[in-house]
Amino acid sequence: MSLLKQLLLSVTLVVAGILAGTLFVSLDTARQYLNNELQAQSRNAASTLALLMSQPGNQDRATRELLVTALFDSGQFEQIVFTPTAENDVFRLELDRASQPKAVPDWFSGLVTLNAKAQVREVTDGWQRIGTISVMADDQYALQSLWNSVFRLLFIVIGVGVVWALFAIILVRWFRRALKREITTQLEAISTTGQPAAILSESSESHFSELHDVSDAIGQARERIKATQAELDSRIESLELELNRDPVTGLANRKYFVNDLRRRMEKQARGAAVEGHILLFRQRDLAAINRALSRVQVDEWLKTVGERVLAAVKQFPDIPCVLARLNGSDFVLLMLTPSSLDAIRLAQHVRKTLTQLQVTLREGGVSRWAYALIDAGQYGDVSTVLSALDHALMRAESSGHKDIEYVAQPMQVLESKAAPSESEWSELIGHALEHDGLVLSYTHRLYHNELGEIKRYEALLILLDQSREGTAIPGFLFMPAAQRLGYSSQCDLKAIQLALTWLTDNPEELVLRVSLASLLHGKFTPTVVDLLHAAPANVVSRLCLEVDAFALVSGSAEVQAFCRDVVACGVKVGLRNLGNQPEALIYLHQAPFSYLKIGGDFVAGVLGSPGSQNLLGAVIQTARKLKISVLADDVPDQGTANLLMRQGIYLERSEQDAKPESNV
Structure with missing residues (x-):
């Protein structure tokens, strides 16, 4: 916003503030004064009229009404009422507002109110009270006076504001010309490239004492610009060299x-x-x-x-x-x-x-x-x-x-640093495979419904960093790196070996997850089959290998072949995350699954989503036809649990019923 507009805006605000304040104070003062005058007028008129009506010669009814009428005809009163004590006939005279033109607009009379209250006096006959007289002055003349004074004050303030605005415009224009003459010329000489050194070194004396400090500051800036111009050129050139772009896309490199x-x-x-x-x-x-x-x-x-x-x-x-x-x-x-x-x-x-x-x-x-x-x-x-x-x-x-x-949060894979690089991951995983640095962590799980319970253990592959004693990296952190580096199948084979060893010493069932990258590896399935054939039948029958529903969709042929081969060896096969990958339903009949597992967002939203309930019904119907059990994890509330239980789904019990154990 220009200086002129700022000045005019400030003047307008000041004038508006003065006007509002003046109008408010003036109106309030005038209103109080007119209220007092109206009250005094009503009070004096009521006292005078009561005194006249109390005279011995004015006691008949006609004389009293004549006195009241004479006072009302003066036009200064809105209402006069005489109320006799012994009679029921009240004599009332009041103005008809509907037939009279309004002195001021309705909004003004509603905004500025005058309290012209009626004044009451007693009328006596000697010592005997014969009635009361009530007189209320007319406030229209007072409102008319207030209205006229508001207009006069408004015109005066607006006139002063217009004069000041014209003066401010003239003043700012003169000041602009003075600045252009005294300062702009010097600034343009500094900012213009290719100026001779003599022009840059010139300094002119200001004609206004107020601008001497500004001229001195411009001179100092001129000297600093001369001293740093070469340095700035050098830095700009180096920055331009650093701001390289990708030659193909034109993006930053x-x-x-x-x-x-x-x-x-x-x-x-x-x-x-x-x-x-x-x-x-x-x-x-x-x-x-x-x-x-x-x-x-x-x-x-x-x-x-x-x-x-x-x-x-x-x-x-x-x-x-x-x-x-x-x-x-x-x-x-x-x-x-x-x-x-x-x-x-x-x-x-x-x-x-x-x-x-x-x-x-x-x-x-x-x-x-x-x-x-x-x-x-x-x-x-x-x-x-x-x-x-x-x-x-x-x-x-x-x-x-x-x-x-x-x-969302930093992944502190190791205690003192963030995720390792590919070379560090390769060294960690390769060393773990060669020196027994991979172990399994076992967690007890208990699922139940009205038909019975399913008890088993679930295993998670752990990588031990032997260079840091006590540092354990869970599989969900190091397996992505293992899959990129080609170690996935070796890690899963090691996990199966560890699982078979554990089953030899323990009578429970054990569930072990297998990654998609391993299932797609050509030699993985035959190697697993060889391991299962070498193990006792009672051990193999208690092993359950679990695959992801996404693996069944994206690598359906390899996954189906793996499931059929290991089931032929006596192993059970399960499918997890079916709710997040419903497309797996069309491949469900092509592999001998023992159970399906749902959970996560699908289970959390099934109670309030008709679509999720329809999908759940399709899953349950397909599972029943194929004689496959359905398990649910992470049930959020009792309402969802009741819905799933009615469908015959096995629900996981609380953590008190599933205590984790580990051989790490």
Whole structure:
């Protein structure tokens, strides 16, 4: 806003304040004064009229009414009422407001009210009271006076305001000309490039004493600019060299993104409120895309990916973002928002955009993306952020789903550092496989319904970091890295060996999960069959291998073959997470499953969702036809438990009935 507009606005506000205050004070003072005058007028008129009517010669009715009429005809009173004591005939005279023109508008009379109360006096005949006289003055003349005074005061204040506004306009215009003459010329000489040194070194004396300090400051700034101009040119040149762009997509490259992230993390360490979320998305089939398309087509496709993601980001103008290409298949999006909901909303929009850019591959199917999202504000340095992103991406790749793997809290895999790099993971897992660093943790589970109970133990694979005594890494943290590095099948085989050993010493049933990457490995199933044939039949019969419903959908042929082969050896097979992957129902009859397991969001929302109840009915109906038991975990409340129990589903009992045990 310009200085003139600010001055005019301030003057307008001042004038409005003065007007409002003056009107309020004046109206209130005048109203109080007129109220007192009306009360006094009514009081004097009532006293005079009562005195006249009390005279001995004015005691007949006609004379009393004549006196009242004479006073009312003066036009100064709104109402006069004479009330005799002994008679019921009340003599009343009052103005008809409906037939008279209004002196002031209704809104003004409603806003400014006058309390013209009636004054009452007694009328006597000697010492005997014969009645009362009530007189109320007319307030219309007072309201008319207030209305006129308001208009006069309003016109005076507005006139003064208009005069002051014109004076302010003239004053500001004169001040602008003085500033342009005294200061602008010098500033333009400093800011203009290619000026001779003589012009930059000139200093002119100001014609106004008020501007001497400003002229001195401009001179000092001129000297500082001359001294630092060469240094600034050098720094600008170095910054331009650092701001490299990816040659294919035109996006920021890895160096720029890392430097920018480091600067923001340093500001956060100094106390600045720099928080954000980072989305890393990788094209898992870039090599297959290179085989399906020419190099020029791949470059155009990558450029289109960058353009489409930038267009998707622009639809969220409230979230500042930085998009970069880290390497051939990895892209990263920094979202400067502390809100996880906003970050997830934007990330889902990016995922939807990338889904539309999938490429059909020669081998069949379409290209796949993997997504990892973390809260960067939870980490202290850039290396920790990058390692956490990489670990989250490994989890996304190993899970096999197309959703975004969101990690809200830092994953403290080891005690003193964040997720290890690929080389560190390779060393940890390889050392554990060679030196018995993999063990199983056992948890007792108890499921029940009206038909009976199912008692068993569930095993979780644990990696022991032997370089740090007592450090145990659970399978859900290290198995994503094992699958990327090709150790998945070896880890699952080791787990099966440990499970068979435990079953040899314990009479209970044991459930062990098997990953999709292992099931897709060509030599995994034959090796497992050999292990089962070498074990006693009474041991194998108590082992249950559990696969994910997503594995049954995405690798149906391999998973079905695995299930049939191990069941032929005497092992039971279970299916978990069916509620999150309902497509697995169409493959359910093609593998000999002993039980199905549902839980998570599907069970939590089944009570209030008709769609979930219909899906639950389909699951139960299919399971009954195939003679498969249905188990439910994480039941949120008793209402849901009652609904599931009526359907014949086995529910997990409380933690008091399932005490964890471990050989770690």
